[in-house]
Amino acid sequence: MSKKGINSILYAPEKYVFSPTYSFLRRKMKLDMYSSIMGTYALSGVLHGAMVAPINVPTGIAFGSVFLGFGALKARDKFLETKKRNSLEGVVSKQVA
Secondary structure, eight states, X not given: OOHHHHHHHHTHHIIIIIHHHXXXXXXXXXXXXXXXHHHHHHHHXXXXXXXXXXXXXXXXXXXXXXXXXXXXXXXXXXXXXXXXXXXXXHXXXXXXX
């Protein structure tokens, strides 16, 4: 079994909830990549926080907020990765020309 298969078995919400959510936001709602990442992590925060909230509401809110932080970090990393890739493509195209 491939590593992706193992991950999807161990964490099924990634396959059945978060990947389709990201695809929906990107394709149907036509949001940019960064907004789609934040929306997916916001949904993750709501769902994870909702599991903890019946036990302790402030803890559930804090737990859900952690996922918003994760989403912000992921969106920032994607932005920096894209910026770096674009700057490197400019350098390569100048050297080729």
